Amino acid sequence: MNVPEGLKYTESHEWIRADEDNVVTVGITDYAQQEMTELVYVELPEVGQQFSAKDEIAVVESVKSASDIYAPVSGEVVEINDALADDSAIVNNSPFDDGWLFKLKLSNPSELEHLMKADAYTGKIS
Amino acid sequence: MDDLRRSPLHDTHVQLGARMVPFAGWEMPVQYEGIIPENRAVRQKLGVFDISHMGQLFVSSDKTGVAADWLDSILTNNVAKLDVGQGQYTLLLNETGGVIDDLIVYRQSDTEYFLVVNASKVDEDVSWMQTKLPASGVSLTNRSDEFAGLAVQGPEAVTAFQAMFGKSQQLPERFCMSTITTDNGNVIICRTGYTGEDGFELFCPTAAGSHWWQQCIDAGATPAGLGARDSLRLEKCYPLNGNDLAPDRTPLEAGLAFAVDLHKPEFVGRETLVRQKTKGLHRRLVAIKQTEKSPPPRPGYSVLSGDQEVGTLSSGGVSPNLGCGISMAYITSGHNKIGTALDVEIRGKRFPAEVVRKPFI
Numbered sequence: 077m078n079v080p081e082g083l084k085y086t087e088s089h090e091w092i093r094a095d096e097d098n099v100v101t102v103g104i105t106d107y108a109q110q111e112m113t114e115l116v117y118v119e120l121p122e123v124g125q126q127f128s129a130k131d132e133i134a135v136v137e138s139v140k141s142a143s144d145i146y147a148p149v150s151g152e153v154v155e156i157n158d159a160l161a162d163d164s165a166i167v168n169n170s171p172f173d174d175g176w177l178f179k180l181k182l183s184n185p186s187e188l189e190h191l192m193k194a195d196a197y198t199g200k201i202s
Numbered sequence: 203m204d205d206l207r208r209s210p211l212h213d214t215h216v217q218l219g220a221r222m223v224p225f226a227g228w229e230m231p232v233q234y235e236g237i238i239p240e241n242r243a244v245r246q247k248l249g250v251f252d253i254s255h256m257g258q259l260f261v262s263s264d265k266t267g268v269a270a271d272w273l274d275s276i277l278t279n280n281v282a283k284l285d286v287g288q289g290q291y292t293l294l295l296n297e298t299g300g301v302i303d304d305l306i307v308y309r310q311s312d313t314e315y316f317l318v319v320n321a322s323k324v325d326e327d328v329s330w331m332q333t334k335l336p337a338s339g340v341s342l343t344n345r346s347d348e349f350a351g352l353a354v355q356g357p358e359a360v361t362a363f364q365a366m367f368g369k370s371q372q373l374p375e376r377f378c379m380s381t382i383t384t385d386n387g388n389v390i391i392c393r394t395g396y397t398g399e400d401g402f403e404l405f406c407p408t409a410a411g412s413h414w415w416q417q418c419i420d421a422g423a424t425p426a427g428l429g430a431r432d433s434l435r436l437e438k439c440y441p442l443n444g445n446d447l448a449p450d451r452t453p454l455e456a457g458l459a460f461a462v463d464l465h466k467p468e469f470v471g472r473e474t475l476v477r478q479k480t481k482g483l484h485r486r487l488v489a490i491k492q493t494e495k496s497p498p499p500r501p502g503y504s505v506l507s508g509d510q511e512v513g514t515l516s517s518g519g520v521s522p523n524l525g526c527g528i529s530m531a532y533i534t535s536g537h538n539k540i541g542t543a544l545d546v547e548i549r550g551k552r553f554p555a556e557v558v559r560k561p562f563i
Contacts, residue, residue: 113221114236116520117497119549135549137498139237139519140429161495 085197151180210411226322240430248356249426257324284309299474300449350411355401362421398438492527496553
């Protein structure tokens with residue numbers, strides 16, 4: 077199971093990468109995409125929407141089930157991954173790179189400190 | 203999954219890396235490689251499903267015709283019409299015409315009938331049938347624990363059958379059965395399935411399950427799970443009991459009139475069906491297709507016509523072959539004609555859909 081160093085993780089299997097200017101990129105982990113199986117639909121938030129940490133922010137759906145994705149931190153959506161509208165399997169094939177879901181501008185950067193590091197997340201899923 | 207029953211093929215599934223899920227009181231494989239590739243394997247080549255969870259009941263009588271008469275008093279289709287070796291799709295109804303179970307009944311010999319019923323309904327079917335059993339002359343036996351079951355489905359099924367049983371053996375005609383004696387026990391072969399493809403269902407002694415599974419794999423079948431099975435049957439609009447069939451829905455509402463013989467003078471539930479046929483149906487189970495990109499339609503979602511709720515999805519999902527959302531729902535009359543535009547409500551948003559002809563493919 078791939079759990080890249082340098083990313084932050086949540087209990088609900090989102091990953092968070094800190095970019096520049098208090099912007100983070102969010103996706104679901106390799107473990108999550110394997111558990112979900114082949115994704116057939118990804119519902120993303122709209123750019124400009126505000127979310128608090130732990131809000132339902134997106135939905136990923138496999139043939140069998142729908143799973144909520146939670147905002148790992150509070151902030152405003154500044155970009156979404158439009159490519160997923162045509163091919164949600166990108167999330168399965170490249171969960172940490174091409175399969176990212178959305179970017180948030182942090183409203184409370186200190187929330188990042190509450191997230192798990194790679195080793196803690198690895199412990200949780202193994 | 204402590205209280206769940208396990209198929210005789212359980213270890214085989216685990217070794218293959220199957221994802222095991224609870225289904226109808228059993229722990230069964232929902233997928234191996236993936237629902238979409240498994241669906242495609244069945245449509246294009248050959249797949250094999252473990253159906254050991256399904257129930258096998260035997261009904262017999264000493265005198266010819268007695269067992270058939272009794273079955274005809276509790277099933278909707280016409281058992282008396284079956285020749286030895288023939289089978290038919292039929293329904294077991296409650297007193298008010300609602301569906302207890304859908305099943306296939308085969309005439310195995312002059313006096314013995316073989317019934318294949320849904321896993322989730324074995325106990326209920328048997329209890330119900332026992333209350334209807336005459337004091338003497340007919341016996342009903344639940345032998346579900348004695349059989350492993352495999353469904354071998356796909357365009358290459360005939361070739362696979364010959365590879366497994368030799369060219370001297372004949373695959374029965376559609377909806378017919380035969381019994382083949384082998385070194386691995388007697389094997390019942392039924393030319394039926396739940397995928398819409400050619401194929402057969404094989405019932406063998408529990409201990410021989412792994413042997414015949416491997417024979418299917420060696421004959422070119424791809425292991426396929428319940429997820430693929432559900433997507434295949436939905437594409438063909440085959441109802442799933444518990445979703446599309448229920449004790450408060452009749453076979454006429456479900457569009458299963460072909461399996462109901464109202465010419466029979468009497469059978470349990472007949473009165474309601476005759477009344478519905480005379481007075482018309484308030485709702486019908488229809489096929490609904492999403493007409494624009496949408497999240498997958500799923501059971502429980504509301505169906506709207508304007509602001510009026512006209513039904514609830516009983517089954518739904520993304521069709522791997524059509525690449526769009528497909529579903530079935532009981533829709534109120536006036537809104538259930540082919541071509542009617544409807545909306546499916548998904549997480550508070552409406553997505554346009556249309557009533558289409560069955561099956562989807």
